[in-house]
Amino acid sequence: MATDCLEANSMQQIPVFKDEADVMSSAIEKLDLQLKKPKKVHRFYFVKFWPYKDSLEDERLIEKMDQDIIRINERYKILRQKQIAGWSQRQKLLNRPRGIMGGMEWQKMMLEHLQAALDRLNFGKGGANKSSFSKEQNTHGFKRRMLHGSSNMATERQILKEIARSQQRLNDFIDPRPLLQEYIWWYSYGNIDKARYIQMVEKMKQIEERKEKAVGDAIAKGEPWNPLSAKRAIQEQIKLVNKISMELRRESSEVMPEIVRIEKDLKAIEKEARLLIQQQRELRQRKVEAQERILNLRQQMNDRYHEYLSLLSDARELARKKDVGALRKLSQGQVKKFMSKWKTSKTLLFVE
Numbered sequence: 001m002a003t004d005c006l007e008a009n010s011m012q013q014i015p016v017f018k019d020e021a022d023v024m025s026s027a028i029e030k031l032d033l034q035l036k037k038p039k040k041v042h043r044f045y046f047v048k049f050w051p052y053k054d055s056l057e058d059e060r061l062i063e064k065m066d067q068d069i070i071r072i073n074e075r076y077k078i079l080r081q082k083q084i085a086g087w088s089q090r091q092k093l094l095n096r097p098r099g100i101m102g103g104m105e106w107q108k109m110m111l112e113h114l115q116a117a118l119d120r121l122n123f124g125k126g127g128a129n130k131s132s133f134s135k136e137q138n139t140h141g142f143k144r145r146m147l148h149g150s151s152n153m154a155t156e157r158q159i160l161k162e163i164a165r166s167q168q169r170l171n172d173f174i175d176p177r178p179l180l181q182e183y184i185w186w187y188s189y190g191n192i193d194k195a196r197y198i199q200m201v202e203k204m205k206q207i208e209e210r211k212e213k214a215v216g217d218a219i220a221k222g223e224p225w226n227p228l229s230a231k232r233a234i235q236e237q238i239k240l241v242n243k244i245s246m247e248l249r250r251e252s253s254e255v256m257p258e259i260v261r262i263e264k265d266l267k268a269i270e271k272e273a274r275l276l277i278q279q280q281r282e283l284r285q286r287k288v289e290a291q292e293r294i295l296n297l298r299q300q301m302n303d304r305y306h307e308y309l310s311l312l313s314d315a316r317e318l319a320r321k322k323d324v325g326a327l328r329k330l331s332q333g334q335v336k337k338f339m340s341k342w343k344t345s346k347t348l349l350f351v352e
Helices: 018-036 056-124 127-139 142-148 153-172 177-188 195-220 227-320 324-351
Strands: none
Touching: 056 227, 195 227, 227 324
């Protein structure tokens, strides 16, 4: 007996012998009925869907907001540095009028002091002084006459009296250097550019030191003090004091406009700083909202994923039990739920 193997779903041909006709005919009929009878297959549909919005948009938005926040912080630091510098400069300028007023008072005191010293020198120029200079010119100096011993006692007494009078005028001329030192403090009080004043005051001190040195040299040599050099020194000091007075008046006229300018700059800085703070606050709030949207979206994705797995598990269990009615009900309910949510989302999208 020979048989042939055919493809699937094809009829298998079996040889029929005369003595087995009835048996084989019945078998062929049953096989034919089985092959021709179609299998009934039930198909059910389930929808797998995720949240409509993608989190990538919010992630990019957060990245951009982080860059904007960094830029705002850098700008705010620069503004704070300018603000602190402006406050410091404004405070110095606000203190400066007091320094100028004090400097003007000390300038008057210094002028009075120098003028009084100059008046004493001018008042001291008289007969005795004049006589001493004429004698010095005729005899080539008091010291020379005394050294050579050509002077009598009366002449030597006269020389000593003139030296004593010169020394008295020196004692009357008070050393102005402590007053100059106080000048430096007043001119420096609240003044940003104080080097200009200190330089002039230092020059006055140098003049005073030269004058004192000249007096000391005259005394060391035993010669009467020549007031002409002191007079020239005092006149030079008076010129410097008047110059300082002019500088103080000029600065006084410039202080208030400078304060107004700094106040204007500080207001502009404060306005921009408040705007930056507001922008930063808004960016941080938007960033928090975007982060919350991402978290909610991920939570929805996780919930729907587990919901879908549970749905498939129930469908497999019903299919194993061949509960067609329950499967149909489960499928139709799930599809209906999806369509309802889909229509709602489309309506909201259209309204927005």
